[in-house]
Amino acid sequence: MSYGDFLAVHGTRFLSGAIITAEQTVLAAVLAVAIALVMGLMRLSGNVLIRGVSTVYIEIFRGTSLLVQLYWIFFVLPLFGIPLEKFTAGFAAVGMNLGAYGAEVVRGAIQSVPRGQYEAALALNMSPATRMRRIILPQALLIMLPPWGNLMIELLKGTALVSLISVADLMFEAKQINATTFLSIQAFGTALVIYYVMARFLITPFMRWLEVFMARKMGRA
């Protein structure tokens, strides 16, 4: 069959898979950003215990592979009394994994804010919390956007693994179609192209727009 026919027959499956992938990506992204902010700030704490907890989290999730974490969360956590539905386990694993990488980005960005800003805030007698909230974090946010752009693409790619716990995402559908039609190039090739389109023509432009938006909001553009 021609490629056109192939798409006509299987197009809706690819589409539904892509939608699930998009959902997984967005949910994982929200989780990752939240974790990154919390863990990144904790990593900078003066308190040894707080710093230790975040360091352990970051090292574990960066030092082991996402697939291992995914399987552990889906298969092992139930044994500890935390059963997770596969859709949830999917984006939870991806979010927690990329949150660890994000934490280092957040930390790096906060540490890049010039020392003079800290000193000016101190001279104006701001409390450390106010200083972080009103002065340091806003500036750090702008600095961390480009690396976050890369992380978002890694996040999208990471969601492909949830197909291995049978979440019906784009990759899962591609495998199904391949299993029934044996048209591997068409099946996997189409999926590859869709991922590429999502990464290059959706995520990247969005992140660039976000960078411009934040810069303008902060009077830098």
Next chain:
Amino acid sequence: MSARDYPLQLDGADVPMVRFANVTKRYGTLTVLDALDLDISANEMVSIIGPSGSGKTTVLRMLMTLEEIDDGVIYVDGTPLTHMAQDGRLVRANAAHMRKQRSNIGMVFQHFNLFPHMTALENCMEAPVQVLGLTKDEAKARSLELLAMVGLADKKDQHPSRLSGGQQQRVAIARALAMRPKVMLLDEVTSALDPEVIGEVLNVIRQLNSEHNLTMLMVTHQMGFAKEISDRVCLFYDGKIEEQGPPQEIFGSPKKERTQQFLSAVLEAG
């Protein structure tokens, strides 16, 4: 004399606005300030001059609590800044005590350190709202007044990136004044400026000195300005005050040899 033996409070008729009592600051093996004794009276304008590495900036930074003290005590308006009273003795101040005392002191930095993500007006309003608890309207009124005073009312909605160095520094002065400090610290505030804009900043400082009840401590390389405006000039050398006195004396007839050397070197360069 250990810190515990210093007075808990300075009382009496002639309480200095700022007192450095036997203050020492070390960086590793390097002693940057060596048992410094310095009193500054209310409304006095004191210039600190001297070669680099003499400890001038450290004096300001310690008063602003940007650096920690190693020995001695600093008093502001009679109350210790670096220490606090506990069981009848002085111990190192905790963060809460320092925050309370710090409210008396404001600082203007060499590199301005304006908040880049805020307009000039927002820069001035930020601390009064967040720290002093003023309402936005009150803070805005106060900030507009101060920006007008430094001649930048028309730039109130500009971000720092759109302002020249001299303009940024004037905003920085307005920002510090918005907190109504008793003591203003000026750390080489014109050193990072192009020559043509130095004058506008010096004018503002002149205005501050004549029109406001402010105690001012200024580290500067602008000798002419220091001579014109100061009540007292201190020459620092190697972490100690080499010589101090009224400007005419220091600039006109310096007694110590190091003072003469420094001044002649500076005059040659300027």
Next chain:
Amino acid sequence: MFDWRWDFAFEIMPRLLWATLNTLLAAGIGYGIALVLGLVFALAQRTRFASLTFIVRELVEFIRSTPLVLQIFFVFYVGPQFGIRLSPWTSGMIAIGLHYAAYLSEVYRAGIESVPRGQWEACWALNLSAGRTYFRIIIPQALPASLPGMGNYMVGIFKDTPMLSVIGVTELMHTANALGSETYRFLEPYTLVGVIFLAISLPTAAGLRWFEAWVRRSLGMGR
């Protein structure tokens, strides 16, 4: 931990350790391929043939923007469609090698671009051939800047080997899955796999940082 059985854990360790060796082998070969292929990709973008640059650039972007696990499936299943049967190992190595070559090509490019323009001009003035210019002058200077990236991806490849389990390569993850299915106990296999990964990746990352500093020192480039 509830229900952790040490006896079972010790029982499965030998099989897991054997699989670890397989994993390390896969990672090593994949990385080796990526190191060389990545340089090819990087240099191919610096020729005067604009079309070649464009094609390679787009290919690199495509590979970097799409999931590795999907690429693995693609390589494994595409062969049979043309009548070529690739073994899991071979397809896995090709897919991982290509994927990381794309990443490494970016690292190399950044490293090469960080070498000051003056170096190129000096080589031109001394009439050095392109080969000599690249291999004796430019690349040695591009190396220190590239090392952190190269190191990160070395650890990254190791952590990505579990994806090979999906096409049946008997590395760590595959073995853990097999153990889990055989014995219905997943706790020990998956946890031990996690521990083994940590035990290898953390010291490796630390060692790489030390190595980078050493290289910078010995090439006489402080910083």
